[in-house]
Amino acid sequence: MSAPNVGGSADGSVRLPKAMKVKNKQPAQRQITAEQILREAKEIQLEDDFKAPKTIITDPQELAEYRLRKRKEFEDTARRVGRWNHSIWIKYAHWEESQKDFRRARSVWERAIDVDYTNTNFWLKYAEMEMRHRFVNHARNVWDRAVSLLPRIDQLWYKYIHMEEMVKETAKARLIFDRWMAFEPDHAAWMAYIKFELRYNEVDRARAVFERYCEVLPSVKAWVRYAKFELQHNDVARARGCYERAMEALGEDCHVEEFFLRFAEFEEMVKEHERARAIYQYALDHLPKAAAQELYTRFVAFEKQHGSREGIEDVVLSKRRFTYEQEIAANPLNYDAWFDYVKLEESTGNHERIREVYERAVANLPPGNEKRFWQRYIYLWIKYALFEELDAGDMDKAREVYRTALKLVPHSRFTFAKLWLLAAKLEVRAKRLPAARKILGLALGSCPKGKLFKEYIQLEMTLGNIDRCRTLYEKYLEWNPANASAWLKYAELEVALAEAGRARALFELAISQPVLDMPEALWKAYIDFEIAQGNRERTRLLYERLLDRTKHVKVWLSLAKFEAEPLPQPEEEEEQQEGEEAQQRQPPPGEGASPAERERQPPPGEGASPAEREARAVRARGVYERGLRALREGAPDAKEEAVMLLEAWRDFEAACSDFRRRVEVAAAVTAVERKMPRRIKRKRAITNEAGLASGMEEYYDYVFPEEAGAAPNLKLLEAAMRWKRQKLAGGGGEGEAAGDGEQQQQQQDGDGQDEEQQQQQEEEEQEEEY
Numbered sequence: 032m033s034a035p036n037v038g039g040s041a042d043g044s045v046r047l048p049k050a051m052k053v054k055n056k057q058p059a060q061r062q063i064t065a066e067q068i069l070r071e072a073k074e075i076q077l078e079d080d081f082k083a084p085k086t087i088i089t090d091p092q093e094l095a096e097y098r099l100r101k102r103k104e105f106e107d108t109a110r111r112v113g114r115w116n117h118s119i120w121i122k123y124a125h126w127e128e129s130q131k132d133f134r135r136a137r138s139v140w141e142r143a144i145d146v147d148y149t150n151t152n153f154w155l156k157y158a159e160m161e162m163r164h165r166f167v168n169h170a171r172n173v174w175d176r177a178v179s180l181l182p183r184i185d186q187l188w189y190k191y192i193h194m195e196e197m198v199k200e201t202a203k204a205r206l207i208f209d210r211w212m213a214f215e216p217d218h219a220a221w222m223a224y225i226k227f228e229l230r231y232n233e234v235d236r237a238r239a240v241f242e243r244y245c246e247v248l249p250s251v252k253a254w255v256r257y258a259k260f261e262l263q264h265n266d267v268a269r270a271r272g273c274y275e276r277a278m279e280a281l282g283e284d285c286h287v288e289e290f291f292l293r294f295a296e297f298e299e300m301v302k303e304h305e306r307a308r309a310i311y312q313y314a315l316d317h318l319p320k321a322a323a324q325e326l327y328t329r330f331v332a333f334e335k336q337h338g339s340r341e342g343i344e345d346v347v348l349s350k351r352r353f354t355y356e357q358e359i360a361a362n363p364l365n366y367d368a369w370f371d372y373v374k375l376e377e378s379t380g381n382h383e384r385i386r387e388v389y390e391r392a393v394a395n396l397p398p399g400n401e402k403r404f405w406q407r408y409i410y411l412w413i414k415y416a417l418f419e420e421l422d423a424g425d426m427d428k429a430r431e432v433y434r435t436a437l438k439l440v441p442h443s444r445f446t447f448a449k450l451w452l453l454a455a456k457l458e459v460r461a462k463r464l465p466a467a468r469k470i471l472g473l474a475l476g477s478c479p480k481g482k483l484f485k486e487y488i489q490l491e492m493t494l495g496n497i498d499r500c501r502t503l504y505e506k507y508l509e510w511n512p513a514n515a516s517a518w519l520k521y522a523e524l525e526v527a528l529a530e531a532g533r534a535r536a537l538f539e540l541a542i543s544q545p546v547l548d549m550p551e552a553l554w555k556a557y558i559d560f561e562i563a564q565g566n567r568e569r570t571r572l573l574y575e576r577l578l579d580r581t582k583h584v585k586v587w588l589s590l591a592k593f594e595a596e597p598l599p600q601p602e603e604e605e606e607q608q609e610g611e612e613a614q615q616r617q618p619p620p621g622e623g624a625s626p627a628e629r630e631r632q633p634p635p636g637e638g639a640s641p642a643e644r645e646a647r648a649v650r651a652r653g654v655y656e657r658g659l660r661a662l663r664e665g666a667p668d669a670k671e672e673a674v675m676l677l678e679a680w681r682d683f684e685a686a687c688s689d690f691r692r693r694v695e696v697a698a699a700v701t702a703v704e705r706k707m708p709r710r711i712k713r714k715r716a717i718t719n720e721a722g723l724a725s726g727m728e729e730y731y732d733y734v735f736p737e738e739a740g741a742a743p744n745l746k747l748l749e750a751a752m753r754w755k756r757q758k759l760a761g762g763g764g765e766g767e768a769a770g771d772g773e774q775q776q777q778q779q780d781g782d783g784q785d786e787e788q789q790q791q792q793e794e795e796e797q798e799e800e801y
Contacts (some may be wrong), residue, residue, distance in 0.1 A: 066121050101126065109142075117143070128160055136160065137169075151184055158190065167198060182214050189223070212240075222256070234264060234474055236571060249280055251290045258297065267301050286317055288326050295329070304337045312349065318351035351375055353365060363395045366407040373414065383424055389415040393436075402445040409447050412436035416453065426461055426565050433457065446478035452486050459490070468674075479510050484517070492524075515541070517547040529565060557590075565598050582665055584672035587658030588679050595651035595683060646689055655680040659706070663735070670708065671731040679708050708733035 088094050105123040108666050113119050118142035127136035139158040147153070160172035174191035181187055188211045196205040222245040228237040241257045254277035261270040274294045278285050291314035311330040314322060327350055334509040355372040358365055369392040376385045392411050397404035413430060419429035433454035440446060451474040458467035472488045474480075480638045484507040491499040504521040511517065518541035525534035538557040547553060561570040574590045655676065661675045684699040691699075712733050719781035720726045 052700070096503060098130065114146060117147065117152070120153070121156060124156070133160075133164065133166075141155070150179055151181065151186065154187060155190065156182070158194075162194060166195075170194060178210070182211075183216075185216060185220060188216075188220070190224075192227070196227075212243065212247075217513065217763050218244075218248060218250075218252060218256075221248070221253075225260070245280075247282075251277070251281065251285055251287055253291045254281070254285075255290065257322055258293070262297065262300075277640060286314075288314070288318065288323055291318070292326060292329060295333070299337075301335065307333065315349045315353065320350070320357055323353070346759070348375065348379060348507075349731060353744055357372075357586065364398065366392070366395075366411065366739055369395075369411060370414075373411075377418070377422070385418065385422075389418070396439070400441050400444050405445070406448075407439070409440070409450060410440075411434065413450065415454060416457070420457065421447060426457070429457060430454075442478040446474070448474070448480045448482040448486075449549075455486075456489075475506065479508075481517075482516065485520075488520075497524075497528065513546045515553045518553060522556065524559070526560065530748075534560060558593075562593070567598055576688070578585070584662065587654060587661070587676060591651045591679065592656040592684065594654055595647055597647070645691070648683075648691075650681060652680075654681070663737075670735075673735075674708065677703060681707075706736065708735040708738075721759070753770045 060414070080117050086097075088097055099182070103478070105119070105126065109119050109123060118137060124136050124139040124143065126134075127139055137157075137643060140153065141161070143150075143153050154173065158170050158177070158397075161167075171194070173471060174187065174194065177187045178191055187715075188207065192204045192207050192211075194202075195207060204227065208227060211220060212224060221240065225237045225244070228234075237260070241253075241260060242796060245253045245257055254273055254626050258270045258277075259274035261273060274290075274297065277290065291310055295307045295310040295314075297303075298310060309471075311326070312331065313332065314326055318326065320327075350376065352372075355368055356373065357373065362368070369388075373385065373388050373392065376388050381387075388409070393408075393415065395408075397408050412435075416429045416432040419425045419432055433450070433686055436450055437454065440450065455467040455470045455474075458464070458470065467490070471483065471490070474483050475487070484503060486509070488500050488503045491503065500519075501524075504517065507517050508514070508521070519621040520532045522537045522541070525531075525537060538553070538560065541547070541553050542550070542557065558570055558577075561573060570593060574586070574593065577586055578590075658676050659673060659680075660674060662669055666672070681700055681703045684696060684703055687696055687699070704755040710731050710733055712729055714727045714729055716724050717726045717728050
């Protein structure tokens with residue numbers, strides 16, 4: 032019977048199944064990665080569900096076969112991977128040990144050691160096997176071989192010594208320690224040896240070990256442990272000797288925070304507070320701040336517990352001193368840090384320490400010969416000299432400080448007037464005037480400065496040496512003839528000495544100089560001098576000479592004020608007329624004058640008749656007219672100055688009411704007001720840095736009456752403003768408003784009516800009457 036033709040046709044051809052189409056080709060929401068598949072397969076392999084069946088062996092022959100089979104498996108595995116998989120040897124040796132065949136087990140361990148004798152695990156498990164089964168000599172042999180081959184493995188030594196202690200072989204353990212110490216191990220090995228000796232109460236042996244320990248490993252840790260050992264055995268002298276010997280043996284290496292902390296704690300523990308304080312202070316003086324934070328904290332706590340207020344302050348000073356020392360070490364040219372350091376030392380009052388800090392500070396010269404580098408540095412010398420003079424009271428030392436500082440400054444490039452002056456004033460205070468004059472003379476000869484001249488002149492003036500003052504002023508002006516202040520001071524000196532001729536000559540020389548830094552102050556002082564002398568003609572001539580040089584509005588105002596006011600009376604005339612100044616003045620004639628105006632007192636200094644006052648007013652009015660004409664013709668754009676002049680003129684005319692009639696005053700004021708301009712608001716283009724227009728801005732401009740013809744729309748604007756005021760008044764009636772409208776209509780042309788109305792609307796809100 033033949034098998035049916037599955038999946039075939041009648042003619043014998045094979046038909047494949049119809050391919051299925053995947054309807055949804057979107058990725059599944061939960062994706063399975065290759066990593067997940069591998070991890071699950073590994074977990075399945077590591078499952079411990081399967082356990083080998085337990086075999087029970089009862090026949091010796093079967094046992095021999097089992098052992099032969101297992102040894103063959105171990106040998107094959109060891110031969111295959113034993114060179115790099117050391118766990119195979121351990122399993123093999125443990126199996127032989129479990130079979131109680133120690134000879135074969137030792138053979139396996141020996142073979143493993145031959146493969147890799149540096150594997151510490153082989154030696155440890157080999158020796159532990161011998162120790163478990165009480166083969167002490169075998170174990171000792173294994174440990175001896177291990178420490179001989181691997182002397183730097185501390186665990187082997189520890190296990191070897193521990194075994195000897197367990198079997199009560201103390202001497203052998205000590206010998207092992209001695210062998211170990213010959214290799215100079217680390218601190219833990221030495222401490223283990225010391226603890227071993229102490230367990231058997233061998234204090235002397237332990238001390239000897241400490242001596243060897245500190246000799247082989249000279250370190251802070253070794254000496255501190257030695258000192259603690261001596262302290263535990265109540266030997267304070269030996270403990271202190273350990274710290275002292277450590278400082279001698281270690282030198283700079285003992286300058287660490289831990290050593291000083293332990294030393295100070297030891298002294299504090301044995302009630303030696305002064306020793307502890309000295310140790311703290313020594314440590315703070317020699318350790319950097321960053322490495323002494325805990326030390327400083329402990330010192331503060333120590334002083335709070337055992338010290339006084341002064342001791343606590345010393346601690347704070349020591350900390351701040353550390354801070355400044357660090358800043359100075361980082362940058363010796365940080366003069367601000369030196370200033371703070373000096374201030375700290377000055378607060379303590381220790382002159383030797385203060386001098387030391389000053390000397391260290393001034394030894395750091397600036398890096399270049401530029402004044403900006405020396406400006407802070409020179410104050411160190413100044414403060415040094417002031418300290419020697421005021422605090423230390425050593426005038427000779429202060430004089431020497433100034434002399435050294437003056438030698439250091441490169442006076443050919445720049446100088447410091449303050450330094451010269453302080454040196455000279457020191458000699459003045461010491462009543463050595465020739466020395467002071469010599470210092471100032473040397474300063475003026477080598478590096479003259481205005482401040483030096485002023486102070487030297489002031490010194491001679493205080494001493495009453497007028498001739499020296501004149502000589503110094505002459506030297507001053509020869510050195511800097513453009514200094515208007517020097518001319519003024521020289522002239523003031525002559526005026527104070529009642530030398531009017533000399534003062535006038537000085538003023539003439541001063542204003543004749545081609546270059547002056549403040550000529551306006553000099554001219555004003557000259558004019559005030561002539562006014563004080565009561566010479567009107569000379570003063571008027573001075574004003575005219577000044578107007579030849581400048582047409583400034585302030586000159587015109589000052590001249591007008593001078594012409595309008597009387598000259599001050601000399602002192603002799605003031606004494607003669609002292610009683611007449613209380614008399615009342617006659618009221619001016621005029622209509623409409625009130626009784627209060629008739630009883631007014633004359634202004635101070637005005638005792639002249641009305642005719643003289645009227646003459647002064649006429650001259651002042653002429654000055655105003657000349658000034659206005661000069662400003663309008665010489666500087667047409669100086670409109671604000673012209674307005675200022677007109678305002679002063681108007682105020683002047685209004686102030687003439689005390690000797691003129693009201694009608695005349697009002698007419699004069701009105702005449703001036705007719706000259707006043709109008710202020711209008713205009714627009715102008717703004718240009719940027721590239722010269723392109725960037726917008727418009729508004730500004731105020733003044734239109735004077737003589738400029739009215741040049742403004743085409745000014746009359747139209749006046750008519751518009753007048754019409755607007757009448758309309759806003761609202762009280763004139765419709766007929767009057769119509770009459771004004773008709774008059775306005777007659778003034779406008781038919782063609783320009785619309786344009787004028789638009790202009791009126793634009794200018795109504797922009798125009799202001801001044």
